[in-house]
Amino acid sequence: MRRSLLLSFAILAFTIGAWAADGASPGSPPPPNPFAIAGLDPSLVPNPSSVVEDFASPFVEQHDLEQVSFFRYYVARYDARAPLPPGKPPIDLQDNDAQGRPLWFDPSEAGFDLLGRLVLNLFMSEQFASLDRLFDDWNNPTQLRADGRSRLTEFDAAFRTYFAGGQAWDSNYQALQRWREKNPTSRAAAIAEAIYWSAYAWNARGSGYANAVTDEGWALYRERLEKAAAALAGSKGYASSSPLWDYETMLLARAVDRPIAERLELFAQATKKEKMFVAFYTATVEGLTPKWGGDWKLVDEFVRSAVAATKSSEGQSLYARLYDRIDECDCGGFDLLRDTLVTWLDLKRGFDDLIRLYPHSGWNLNRYAAYACIAEDRETYLALRARIGKAPILAAWPHNHSLDLCDHMFPALPL
Secondary structure, three states, rough: OOOOOOOOOOOOOOOOOOOOOOOOOOOOOOOOOOOOOOOOOHHHHHOHHHHOEOOOOHHHHHHHHHHHHHHHHHHHOOEEEEEEOOOOOOOOOOOOOOOOOOOOOOOOOOOHHHHHHHHHHHHHHHHHHHHHHHHHHHHHOOOOOEEEEEEEHHHHHHHHHHHOOOOHHHHHHHHHHHHHOOOOOOOHHHHHHHHHHHHHHHHHOOOHHHHHHHHHHHHHHHHHHHHHHHHHHHHHHHHHHHHHHHHHHHHHHHOOOOOHHHHHHHHHHHHOOOOHHHHHHHHHHOOOOHHHHHHHHHHHHHHHHHHHHHHHHHHHHHHHHHHHHHHHOOOOOOOHHOOOOHHHHHHHHHHHHHHHHOOOOOHHHHHHHHHHHOOOOHHHHHHHHHHOOOOOHHHOOOOHOOOHHHHHHHOOOOO
16 A cells, blocks of 8 residues: 655655746746755656645644655755755754654655665766765664554665566666676665665566466576675675664565574574664565465464563554555455454554554554544544544555545545
């Protein structure tokens, strides 16, 4: 349900377009755009009509002017073509609220992929030193998105989706080699190369069922996955200090169909180094589903053990995260609340803790409300729907339980 990253990243639009001045004479130039970033193509600036400032919403990213303002200054930390103007920034540039809870980069209708756009903009303009600095910054465990996930996961998602577009395999590989030549011990470059070979392998295999893959497709798939493994193995001495290195290793083990016991051992080793890197848990639980040789009992045992191991800091939030991830992933057709061992009571407790820990995430709240609708829990649905208000994130709702359908199923009581 999570929308794909945009694939056209030739240069990216980070700003809101200029407002037309009231009463301006025909043909007069538009007023200066107070959010423009020098060096970026103005033809790609979003339509001003898309700007919405929902003052009633408690979620930061539903205040578009604040979000774009923040992101403009955030981009300028890394992109040499985006110098800051003189004077005081228009908003506070703190990443977290007073309690240390992340504010920015929640998945949303229009802005969830901002971090991915920044990553690819730096790559395609070959600002490799800046990309290394960004990657190093995001390895700090405090660098989270509003929904509580590490910003590093957007590094992976951006490159994986971009490479999977399959438009420029040769030129992208050459750019990766130039990056590695400039910084032979770049953790980011080594991991990006592993992502490249993995995406290239899946390009050869295709996305269909295994029995439809040709012999040539399987051969290319295995050959390219071996190159991904070589990129990870060759960089272990300097790149394994990043949790993303372990994450890519875990994904690779699943892709080459390593035994479940071996994959669980990789998970155990990774979490010893970085216990709360959420992607370790989501990658592992996906590999325990029937699609990857597991079963729902194994999934439930893993979820409950993960909750027990992290309860002191995360409450039951991992219960919601992991079952929600299973529902989002392409793990075979099933009904989460009917076909798995999930319980609605535990899912509610998990989402309650998730929202308590990350209260600025409208995405998490919308997902919770969608499950309340599916579970036909009218009281919980209406309470969550009131908090969502007039700024829902429609991309967070499943196609067979849209917000429109759920509002008709559980109309709000008259005042």
